[in-house]
Amino acid sequence: MNKLSGDHAVTSTWPAVAGTALRIAFGVIWAVSAALTWTTDFANHYVGYLHNAATGQPAWAAWWFQLWIEVVTPNAGLFVWGTRLAETALALALLLGFARKITYLVGILFSLLIWSTAEGFSGPYSVGANNIGAAISYVLIFAALIVINLRAGPSPYSLDYLIESRWPGWRKFSEWNADVPLDQVPRLSWRVQGPALAGVLLLVALLLAGLHSALNVRSASPDSAAAAVSPLSLASNKPIAEARDARLPPLTPGDSVEIRINSSDDTVEIASGVQYQAWTFGKTVPGPVIHVRQGQTVNVVLTNSGTMQHSIDFHSAITPPNLHYADIMPGESISFSFVAKVPGAFLYHCGTPPVLLHIGNGMYGAIIVDPAEPLPPAAESYVLVQGEWYTQQVSGTLMAGSYEKMQAMRPDEVVFNGAAFQYAAHPLTAKPGDLIRLYVVNAGPSLWSAFHVIGAIFDRVYPGGDPKQAIKGVSTYTVGPGEGAVFDVTLDEAGEYPFVDHAMAHAVLGAQGILMVTKPGEALAAPPISKAPVDTLAVVAPPAAATGPYKFDAARAASLYASKCAACHQATGMGLAGVFPPLKGNPSVLDADPTKHIRAILHGLQGEAIGGVTYASAMPPFADALNDADVADIANHERTSWGNQGKLVTAEQIKAVRAASK
Structure with missing residues (x-):
């Protein structure tokens, strides 16, 4: 019960004490959390936590996580320090009872931000999920502290109490209930305070023990956060500086x-600007190409200059593995010889268990054994070793291997000669009519390759590289992990001929390049493209536009967007990373002047840079396929969806831009 003294109620003692105990205990929890933010793992994997949270979220929430990923990724250091300082400040304010009014409000907002970003609303929820997220619980605790402060008034067990006794104006920042005078704030006797203090100290000890455990036992969280970031998501939009020869x-x-081959630990480039901590033969991935002739004796000396056990296994050799493929420790060497009896394109790799890990970390290369009776001479001969990278982020753009991904066969990159897309930016070259010979070796460690040159049919394919097994009339040939094949192709017409792993999920992860066939000093011819009749462009007729003055029809606009735009820009408006740009948050879509947005729909676009990423894929023009009302509806759908708040356009504006750009 409250006792009255003058015009003010004297508050009950227990709410103030309970609030103080809750605040201090909560402050210790925040102190533990703040301490963890000062660890290296937290800083290194900060962006990874966002990627983890974004994985599997429903479509309607994808834009929110993509926004934070795009904002945080280039400014990760700033956000790391901001989080550290914010959590440390909250912990100190709670422990000391400082500026409680502001602290509780900021704590609610900060906790909601964490819950809706790094914790991913604690979703996506699935069968058996029971985690609502720590941060949303923190919101409830902060709210409880506000309610207690409203009920109990000032707390004598706080720094605010001392400040208020000297500067009463401080109550504006410290008290949710400023009506209770300080001289009427009751205190418990030490007989009661003693056990309460002991309880708080016990809780502090338990939480500090938890902090010690968290700091000294490696948890799965940093690894999973690191694994959520792919090298292609970190890659520069500039081409790789120098492709492997x-x-x-x-x-x-x-x-x-x-x-003579050295095995060593080296950092190699696996995408433009992205490095990987690899195990290598000869400091490169793949290792050096070995070229011998059938019947030659190959004398091998392997020296282990790395930090792990290694070995070397030649698929071109017929030899006892227990003798010649033995594991050697760092600082040791092994020597052996074999005769290259069988011609072909072969793999060599580290055979030390787990072999999956050693190959997955880059320990492989190609050995080419020419037949004793040579193949027809080729004008150009290239070696392409296909491999896979399974990564987790170490720090920034530095990656390391993820054995979990290797076991699950979930690569982040599939590459020719160690780096994604390098021969798209730096094509292999030949002249029209040249016989081009491609030695393709699939190092795996796990995925099959369907090798194909777009626009070509191979003159001959030599399975395994054996000339006696030649086949003709093949456009795509499968090369399994650990296998090789030789492909002869003659291209009579100048042009760009992409080569790919036709398992297209592999191609989009980097397994593609270009054969540039040109005559010296001559430019490539332009494609023979002409206008098609308008009706051939309309795959599905849009709903009829309403007659009379234009009025935005949201349902019709959504239907038009779904049929004309969603395949590339996606129903979420997020586009496809590095391929088709996002419309959500797109500056042209949000611009008060819609001219650029309208022109893009009418006349198409290619090579646009958005957020530092250049999108090379071409957007087709719709000027001949859509009327002014259609274009206005699509533009307005894009300007008002996915959180966009752009100004609506009219059919008259479309008509004006169409006329001005003819």
């Missing part, structure tokens, strides 16, 4: 060949 090296003459 894919030309077949010359043969070594004589009856024997000396091969």
Whole structure:
């Protein structure tokens, strides 16, 4: 019960004490959380937490997580320090009872931000899920502290109490209930305070023990956060600076060949600007191409200059593995010889268990054994070793291997000669009419390759590289993990001929390049493209536009967007990363002047840079396929969906832009 003293109610003692105990205990929890933000793992994987939270979210929420990923990724250091300082400040304010009115309000907002971003609303929810997220619980605790402060008034167990006794105006920042005078704030006797203090100290000890455990036992969370970031999501939009030389090296003459290879730990580039902590043969991935002739003796010396056990296994050799493919420790060497009896394109790799991990970390290369009776001479000979990268983020753009992804066969990149898309930016070259020979070796470690040159049919394919097994009339040929094949192709017409792994999920992860076939000094011809009749462009007729003055029809607009735009820009408006740009938050879509937005719909667009990413895929023009009302509806759908709040356009504006751009 409250006792009255003058015009003010003297508050009950217990709410103030309970509020103080809750505040201090909550402050210790925040102190533990704040301490963890100062660890290296937290900083290194900050962006990874957002990627993890975004994975599997429903379509309607995807834009929110993409927004934060785009904002945070280039400014990760700033956000890391902001989080550290915010959590540390909240912890200190709670422990000391400082500026409680502001602290509780800021705590609610900050907790909601964490819950809706890094915690991903604690979703996506699935069968058996029972986690609502720690941060939403924090919101409820902050709300409870506000209610207690409203009920109990000032707390004598706070720094605010001391400040208020000297500067009463401080109550504006510290008290939700400023009506209770300080001299009427009751206190418990030490007989009661003692056990309460002991309880708080016990809770502090338990939480500090939890902090010690968290700091000294490696948890799965940083790893999973690191694994959520792909190298392609971190790659620069600029082409890789220098592609690996894919030309077949010359043969070594004589009856024997000396091969000296060092295994070592090295950092290699796997995408433009993205590095990987690899295990290598000869400091590169793949290792150096070895070119020998059938019948030559190959004398191998492997020296382990790395930090792990390694070995070397030649698929071109017939030899006892227990003798010659033995594991060697760092600082050791092994020497052995074999005769290259069988011609072909072969893999060599580390055979130390787990082999999946060693190949997955880059320990592989190609050995080409020419037949004793040479193949027809080729004008150009290239070696393409297909491999896979399974990554997790170490820090920034530095990646390392994820054995979990290797076991699940979920690569982040599928590559030719170690780096994604390198031969798209730096094509392999030949002249019209040249015989081009491609030695393709699939290092895996797990995925099959369907090798194909777009626009070509191979003159011959030599399965395994054996000339006796040649087949003709093949456009695509499968090369399994650990296999090789030789492809001969003659291209009589100048042009760009992409080569890909025709398992298209692999191609979009980097397994593609270009064969540039040109005559010296001559430019490539332009494609013979002409206008088609309008009716051939209309796959599905749009709903009829309303007669009379234009009025935005949201349902009709959604239907038009779904049939004309969603395949590329997606129903979420997020586009496809690196391929088709997002419309959600797109500056042209949000611009008060809609001219650029309208022109893009009418006349198409290609090579637009948005957020530092250049989108090379072409958007087709719709000027001949859509009337003014259609274009206005699509534009307005894009300007008002996915959180966009752009100004609506009219059919008259479409008509004006159409006329001005003719």
